[in-house]
Amino acid sequence: MSDNFDPRRRQVLLGSAVALASASLLGLSPLSLAAEMPLPDYVNWKTPEALIVHSANTLETKRDAIGTSIVTSNEQLFIRNNLPPPPPSIVTDRDAWTVAFQGVKNPRSISLGELKTLGVQTVASVLQCSGNGRAFFEHEASGTQWETGAAGCVFWSGVPVKAVAEALGGIVDGLPYMTSTGGEELPAGLDPKSLMVERSVPMRALDQAILAWELNGEPLPLAHGGPLRLVIPGYYGVNNVKYVKQVAFTAEQTDAAIQASGYRIRPVGQPGAPDQPSMWEMNVKSWITQPLKQVKAGPVAIQGVAFGGAKEVKGVEVSLDGGKNWQAAPFVGPNLGQYAWRPFVLIVDLKPGNYSLMSRATDVEGNTQPQEGLANERGYGHNGWRDHGVGISIV
Amino acid sequence: MSDNFDPRRRQVLLGSAVALASASLLGLSPLSLAAEMPLPDYVNWKTPEALIVHSANTLETKRDAIGTSIVTSNEQLFIRNNLPPPPPSIVTDRDAWTVAFQGVKNPRSISLGELKTLGVQTVASVLQCSGNGRAFFEHEASGTQWETGAAGCVFWSGVPVKAVAEALGGIVDGLPYMTSTGGEELPAGLDPKSLMVERSVPMRALDQAILAWELNGEPLPLAHGGPLRLVIPGYYGVNNVKYVKQVAFTAEQTDAAIQASGYRIRPVGQPGAPDQPSMWEMNVKSWITQPLKQVKAGPVAIQGVAFGGAKEVKGVEVSLDGGKNWQAAPFVGPNLGQYAWRPFVLIVDLKPGNYSLMSRATDVEGNTQPQEGLANERGYGHNGWRDHGVGISIV
Numbered sequence: 001m002s003d004n005f006d007p008r009r010r011q012v013l014l015g016s017a018v019a020l021a022s023a024s025l026l027g028l029s030p031l032s033l034a035a036e037m038p039l040p041d042y043v044n045w046k047t048p049e050a051l052i053v054h055s056a057n058t059l060e061t062k063r064d065a066i067g068t069s070i071v072t073s074n075e076q077l078f079i080r081n082n083l084p085p086p087p088p089s090i091v092t093d094r095d096a097w098t099v100a101f102q103g104v105k106n107p108r109s110i111s112l113g114e115l116k117t118l119g120v121q122t123v124a125s126v127l128q129c130s131g132n133g134r135a136f137f138e139h140e141a142s143g144t145q146w147e148t149g150a151a152g153c154v155f156w157s158g159v160p161v162k163a164v165a166e167a168l169g170g171i172v173d174g175l176p177y178m179t180s181t182g183g184e185e186l187p188a189g190l191d192p193k194s195l196m197v198e199r200s201v202p203m204r205a206l207d208q209a210i211l212a213w214e215l216n217g218e219p220l221p222l223a224h225g226g227p228l229r230l231v232i233p234g235y236y237g238v239n240n241v242k243y244v245k246q247v248a249f250t251a252e253q254t255d256a257a258i259q260a261s262g263y264r265i266r267p268v269g270q271p272g273a274p275d276q277p278s279m280w281e282m283n284v285k286s287w288i289t290q291p292l293k294q295v296k297a298g299p300v301a302i303q304g305v306a307f308g309g310a311k312e313v314k315g316v317e318v319s320l321d322g323g324k325n326w327q328a329a330p331f332v333g334p335n336l337g338q339y340a341w342r343p344f345v346l347i348v349d350l351k352p353g354n355y356s357l358m359s360r361a362t363d364v365e366g367n368t369q370p371q372e373g374l375a376n377e378r379g380y381g382h383n384g385w386r387d388h389g390v391g392i393s394i395v
Numbered sequence: 396m397s398d399n400f401d402p403r404r405r406q407v408l409l410g411s412a413v414a415l416a417s418a419s420l421l422g423l424s425p426l427s428l429a430a431e432m433p434l435p436d437y438v439n440w441k442t443p444e445a446l447i448v449h450s451a452n453t454l455e456t457k458r459d460a461i462g463t464s465i466v467t468s469n470e471q472l473f474i475r476n477n478l479p480p481p482p483p484s485i486v487t488d489r490d491a492w493t494v495a496f497q498g499v500k501n502p503r504s505i506s507l508g509e510l511k512t513l514g515v516q517t518v519a520s521v522l523q524c525s526g527n528g529r530a531f532f533e534h535e536a537s538g539t540q541w542e543t544g545a546a547g548c549v550f551w552s553g554v555p556v557k558a559v560a561e562a563l564g565g566i567v568d569g570l571p572y573m574t575s576t577g578g579e580e581l582p583a584g585l586d587p588k589s590l591m592v593e594r595s596v597p598m599r600a601l602d603q604a605i606l607a608w609e610l611n612g613e614p615l616p617l618a619h620g621g622p623l624r625l626v627i628p629g630y631y632g633v634n635n636v637k638y639v640k641q642v643a644f645t646a647e648q649t650d651a652a653i654q655a656s657g658y659r660i661r662p663v664g665q666p667g668a669p670d671q672p673s674m675w676e677m678n679v680k681s682w683i684t685q686p687l688k689q690v691k692a693g694p695v696a697i698q699g700v701a702f703g704g705a706k707e708v709k710g711v712e713v714s715l716d717g718g719k720n721w722q723a724a725p726f727v728g729p730n731l732g733q734y735a736w737r738p739f740v741l742i743v744d745l746k747p748g749n750y751s752l753m754s755r756a757t758d759v760e761g762n763t764q765p766q767e768g769l770a771n772e773r774g775y776g777h778n779g780w781r782d783h784g785v786g787i788s789i790v
Contacts, residue, residue, distance in 0.1 A: 047613075050613075066612070067552060067609045067612045067613065067614075068515055068517055068552040068609060069517050069550035069551065069552040069609045069610070069611060069612045070517060070550055070612065071466055071550055071611055071612045072612050073468060073469065073611055073612050073613055074468060074470075075469075075470070075613070076612065076613065116696050117693070117694035117695065117696050117742055118694075118742075119742070120463055120696060120698070120727050120740040120742075121727055121728070122463055122464050122465060122727045122728025122729070122738065123728065123729075124728075124729060155464035155465055155466055155728070156464065157462060157463040157464040157727070157728070157738075214462045214463060214464045215464070216464060216466055216468055216611075217461070217462045217464045217465065217466045217467050217468050217471065218442075218445075218462065218468055218470070218471065219462075298512070299512035299513075300512065301511050301512050301515060303515070332515050332516055332517045332552070333516070333517025333518065333519075333550070333552070334517070334518075334519060334729075334730075334731050334732050335729075336729050336731070337729050343517065343552075345515040347512055347513075347514070347515075
């Protein structure tokens with residue numbers, strides 16, 4: 001939300017419509033206007049001031065819109081949809097949504113209404129797109145040029161997948177993957193496998209996987225996968241299948257393109273293939289959210305967020321000189337568990353001059369962010385601390 | 396937020412405008428139309444479906460809008476303003492807002508920009524109006540007839556008041572109260588003391604008091620006291636002074652009516668007076684949020700929230716038979732600290748019939764909700780478990 005919401009929103013919309021029309025006349029690409037694009041209709045309830053609209057299906061949270069109170073509101077949370085969402089009619093009777101279970105001893109479809117009686121868990125976790133930080137790679141990886149804002153920390157409520165599987169007689173032996181299918185509508189005339197959102201994750205993900213119907217205390221919005229989304233805390237966003245209509249325990253990973261060749265780590269220039277590492281567990285990461293520009297000399301609060309990905313974050317350090325010297329920065333607020341991020345605030349007295357602010361997180365197993373991100377064809381998983389640094393001047 | 400936000404909101408607004416016009420013609424009281432009143436302009440960014448509009452300054456969260464994912468979103472959080480908020484211009488340059496400190500060794504005004512460099516803390520806490528539950532008292536206490544929805548659990552970020560006092564040389568000795576003044580504009584021609592929001596709390600509140608500028612990850616909205624609000628976790632809402640413009644450590648409690656005679660616990664029929672207990676620390680409380688109506692026989696998830704008020708909640712029990720028998724209900728999700736509430740979910744197999752669902756919380760010091768609320772003139776602090784119960788039929 002924002003104060004004076006409607007008037008400002010209208011100004012933004014009007015301004016953008018005019019800009020867009022002019023651009024069209026001038027033959028400019030939409031990219032050059034990204035910052036001014038209006039919110040797409042299906043997310044018109046989001047806060048325009050907090051978001052960068054890359055396209056109808058890719059909206060990034062502005063770096064300095066992330067605060068210190070841990071949760072990212074639904075209104076500020078990024079959007080990355082591989083396909084347009086289904087029609088809003090699917091959230092008119094939420095409890096009627098069904099998900100088909102396969103690979104269990106008694107396979108059947110279960111309604112959301114029934115799922116709610118099988119168990120409820122609430123977990124705070126970082127939701128992050130595989131390509132968050134892509135803009136920082138030196139090679140021009142194709143895809144949305146996310147900087148830091150394809151990530152947020154939110155509360156999910158839902159039923160553990162494990163509890164559902166148990167209610168269905170247990171998982172059939174010897175099936176090493178959980179394969180889930182999204183409910184997006186596929187355009188006619190194209191090979192469904194080339195477009196469908198169907199992801200496989202290893203069975204270890206079952207320890208924390210939930211089928212979620214609530215986001216930050218509200219019914220899960222359609223734009224974020226409502227009425228029902230598979231959420232695997234600690235895993236990259238793509239594994240969190242929206243409008244989930246099937247969960248199958250399977251012998252093989254799906255051959256859908258999004259799994260077989262997509263979201264694979266490989267050297268720059270190489271095509272994707274099933275034998276390359278898939279974007280499953282997230283790595284340790286942090287970034288500074290404020291200050292991002294010139295500030296006055298004196299005490300300055302350097303703020304940011306740090307998380308361990310699939311493991312709990314242990315600590316974070318801040319450097320004022322581009323990584324030569326580091327000092328520990330304290331976390332603020334309660335620890336929401338291993339999958340959540342922790343805001344940090346370091347207050348330092350700064351004299352006039354230029355500073356290269358960096359942050360570097362370490363998880364409980366001792367993994368520390370590397371200086372450089374690992375270059376890879378699609379620009380996934382960037383957690384290098386140097387590229388996430390911020391140059392500021394103190395006056 | 397809600398899906399299909401704009402269209403539905405417009406329908407609500409139109410519907411209400413028509414209803415209101417008809418009511419005016421028919422001479423109906425606004426109360427009878429409460430559920431259909433549109434959102435006031437200054438909170439038009441809230442979710443209409445989740446709220447009951449009692450008046451422009453009193454909006455209640457619907458009982459079943461509270462979910463299991465702990466936080467109450469800004470869009471669903473109740474509103475109770477003693478006076479209309481100041482103009483939105485006070486949040487255009489948030490960091491320029493100033494608060495005057497008195498009763499410290501070096502008294503002066505401090506800008507919000509400077510406060511942010513004195514320390515940052517994040518705390519989750521229940522925000523609850525003193526009159527929450529007033530509708531359940533048998534006598535007709537004047538004031539908004541809140542049921543359960545003048546409460547929410549939110550994250551605040553700000554600077555500890557203690558840190559600010561230390562930066563100003565420390566608190567002058569022998570001052571037992573912290574007295575804070577709100578920045579609301581007062582109507583001309585009336586005694587300011589009769590209307591102003593100025594509250595005194597005992598110095599023990601300093602242990603947890605913060606000056607907050609962020610709510611649930613977003614800049615504190617004007618409607619909730621932005622740019623700066625005094626937040627005292629564990630204390631009733633009225634003590635959390637909005638648009639706070641002065642914090643003074645004082646020898647006496649303020650003689651403003653809101654403190655001297657208002658928000659005092661006294662027998663029904665008696666006027667308020669300074670020697671009666673003030674609405675400071677909150678008491679232990681819980682209520683069921685779902686189900687509230689008829690449901691199908693079989694496994695049913697009974698959900699609710701429980702909190703200890705100023706102390707941490709230890710546990711909660713649920714009764715299906717109006718309080719004859721009780722069973723422990725498990726909490727879900729992480730513990731956000733002593734001032735937060737905890738959602739609970741108890742799944743029980745219910746046969747057809749009528750049930751009186753009750754919940755009863757106990758704090759870490761062993762205080763348990765009483766069966767009856769303590770009747771008092773203004774209907775404050777109701778935490779009796781019987782009146783908070785829910786009658787449902789299983790078919």
